[in-house]
Amino acid sequence: MIHNSTINQQINHRSIRKFKDQTLSAEQLNTLYTVFQHTATSMFMQNATMLHITDEGKRAKIRELCGQKYVGAEGDLFVFVVDLYRNQQIRRQLGKDDGRVHTTDIFFQGMDDTLLAWQNVANAVESMNLGYVPLGTINDHPLKMLDVLDLPKLTFPALGMQVGIPDQEPQLKPRLPLAFTTFENEYPRDFKVVDLKDYDQVVTTYYDLRDANRRIDSFTKQITGDKLNDKRIDRDELPELLHKQELCLDWK
Amino acid sequence: MIHNSTINQQINHRSIRKFKDQTLSAEQLNTLYTVFQHTATSMFMQNATMLHITDEGKRAKIRELCGQKYVGAEGDLFVFVVDLYRNQQIRRQLGKDDGRVHTTDIFFQGMDDTLLAWQNVANAVESMNLGYVPLGTINDHPLKMLDVLDLPKLTFPALGMQVGIPDQEPQLKPRLPLAFTTFENEYPRDFKVVDLKDYDQVVTTYYDLRDANRRIDSFTKQITGDKLNDKRIDRDELPELLHKQELCLDWK
Known part of the structure; x- marks a missing residue:
């Protein structure tokens, strides 16, 4: 680095x-x-x-x-x-x-x-x-x-x-590991959500430390949750x- | 600055x-x-x-x-x-x-x-x-x-x-003066192309110095020219x- x-x-x-x-x-x-x-x-x-x-x-x-x-x-x-x-x-x-x-x-x-x-x-x-x-x-x-x-x-x-x-x-917000976002030559289609287990834990810990009173969501919970769920909004x-x-x- | x-x-x-x-x-x-x-x-x-x-x-x-x-x-x-x-x-x-x-x-x-x-x-x-x-x-x-x-x-x-x-x-390429691109509160609709005369001259001089063999276009000539003229392209x-x-x- x-x-x-x-x-x-x-x-x-x-x-x-x-x-x-x-x-x-x-x-x-x-x-x-x-x-x-x-x-x-x-x-x-x-x-x-x-x-x-x-x-x-x-x-x-x-x-x-x-x-x-x-x-x-x-x-x-x-x-x-x-x-x-x-x-x-x-x-x-x-x-x-x-x-x-x-x-x-x-x-x-x-x-x-x-x-x-x-x-x-x-x-x-x-x-x-x-x-x-x-x-x-x-x-x-x-x-x-x-x-x-x-x-x-x-x-x-x-x-x-x-x-x-x-x-x-x-606090610094933890981002997806580079293995999921940066690739050489070929875009890999064989994405496996189970491989995000460690990252999900890191995100959960981040929220836990940030604010004990706040809802704690892993990354995959957020992506499968309200922000991407089907609905009609003004956007x-x-x-x-x-x-x-x-x-x-x-x-x- | x-x-x-x-x-x-x-x-x-x-x-x-x-x-x-x-x-x-x-x-x-x-x-x-x-x-x-x-x-x-x-x-x-x-x-x-x-x-x-x-x-x-x-x-x-x-x-x-x-x-x-x-x-x-x-x-x-x-x-x-x-x-x-x-x-x-x-x-x-x-x-x-x-x-x-x-x-x-x-x-x-x-x-x-x-x-x-x-x-x-x-x-x-x-x-x-x-x-x-x-x-x-x-x-x-x-x-x-x-x-x-x-x-x-x-x-x-x-x-x-x-x-x-x-x-x-x-060379550093001359950009539009800030008076044309940055505004406070209100977007001014009363744009006047004649006010770009000085900037056009600066752009012309830039091209002239960059390459004597190259076509020299002012900014407004470029905007009124091929790059924005009507045509169907793969883009x-x-x-x-x-x-x-x-x-x-x-x-x-």
């Missing part, structure tokens, strides 16, 4: 859900923006936008839709947006039709740009001894969130991030939302 | 397309795997897999489909895969139905996991003074690539990466490919 300051931060990553009551300095904010800006981008299209939500009313509405009390509370709230609107505008204002901006292909390239930029910013955050939590809940109620963010067509809020000065020191509005945004119109 | 070793690497990122003829050491490889493993993951589902392609025959086929001579040539080739197969297997082997693994929602969460892990690995690569180039071309011919990679249902190769010891020193197989993979089955 090779160690340097970047890698040490990466392998010690924890999500932070409790922040001190302090916001980013202008210099810190500008640094995160600059890192965002320099992320690799597919075909040089630069299909990503980063929103900083500081308005209290808007933060409260986002917090409510996300259903997590730390969203838009202490620290700074960001939303990373797949953005094909900008390039559509360039084409239209220069007398061209929309071309391929409504295709699934270009949307997926925008997802690449946006999510790569997200993690790049996340690593910059931790390098400054700040912490973050990913906000996948930004899409718990996609149609309502779109109204709150008031975004134009051809944009899609992919993922949020709450950033701040950590006010907790969570299933995603295809409808993307079409409403005139994205992926070739997906029928 | 705040500087540290992580951030300095991020803001000086260039794609490397020429590598020395040397592969990663076992320790370097294991380090990248460990960083991959510790990336944030949506709902703790760990829906990402990292493939290391070392087989020469497979590398040649991937190179041909990607249409770039540096793919699978000097250095190491990786493919980052959205992987819902593993969790489906856990559910099935423990007597549960597939639940939500075929939904767009869960697929998008898998995209989050996979692309965040991609950028995390990319930052680790640069922290070791190695270089990389993103391989979006992994999806230039989606159906054929799936055959070459021989992946099971419920997986999707999202993005590739060629890694190695840099054998070139490219438009993406929706078909995902359904073939039994992903996003709720997207009709």
Whole structure:
């Protein structure tokens, strides 16, 4: 294992859900923006936008839709947006039709740009001894969130991030052993759930130590439980939302 | 602007397309795997897999489909895969139905996991003074690539990466000014293409200095040109490919 300051931060990553009551300095904010800006981008299209939500009313509405009390509370709230609107505008204002901006292909390239930029910013955050939590809940109620963010067509809020000065020191969450997630040449189809027995025990111990009052679930219990059980939820509005945004119109 | 070793690497990122003829050491490889493993993951589902392609025959086929001579040539080739197969297997082997693994929602969460892990690995690569180039071309011919990679249902190769010891020193590619990509609270709809005049000049100068024999395009010329012009290409197989993979089955 090779160690340097970047890698040490990466392998010690924890999500932070409790922040001190302090916001980013202008210099810190500008640094995160600059890192965002320099992320690799597919075909040089630069299909990503980063929103900083500081308005209290808007933060409260986002917090409510996300259903997590730390969203838009202490620290700074960001939303990373797949953005094909900008390039559509360039084409239209220069007398061209929309071309391929409504295709699934270009949307997926925008997802690449946006999510790569997200993690790049996340690593910059931790390098400054700040912490973050990913906000996948930004899409718990996609149609309502779109109204709150008031975004134009051809944009899609992919993922949020709450950033701040950590006010907790969570334990490192144990991940699947590499033998289950990294492979050479061939993807092995002969996965056996019994081989996860040791890992399940490690996960159970982690929860046990983290909070004695909390329900303790092994990894396989979680995967066979509520989070993947069949049900209809607002997150299933995603295809409808993307079409409403005139994205992926070739997906029928 | 705040500087540290992580951030300095991020803001000086260039794609490397020429590598020395040397592969990663076992320790370097294991380090990248460990960083991959510790990336944030949506709902703790760990829906990402990292493939290391070392087989020469497979590398040649991937190179041909990607249409770039540096793919699978000097250095190491990786493919980052959205992987819902593993969790489906856990559910099935423990007597549960597939639940939500075929939904767009869960697929998008898998995209989050996979692309965040991609950028995390990319930052680790640069922290070791190695270089990389993103391989979006992994999806230039989606159906054929799936055959070459021989992946099971419920997986999707999202993005590739060629890694190695840099054998070139490219110039830093100028990005859109922050005023066009980062906003506070409100997304501004009043985008004006004339405001990109200065940036277009910067991009033109960059190409001019990079290679006198190469076509010189400003940013807006690229966006209004071939890369976004209407046409039917194999990349438009993406929706078909995902359904073939039994992903996003709720997207009709």
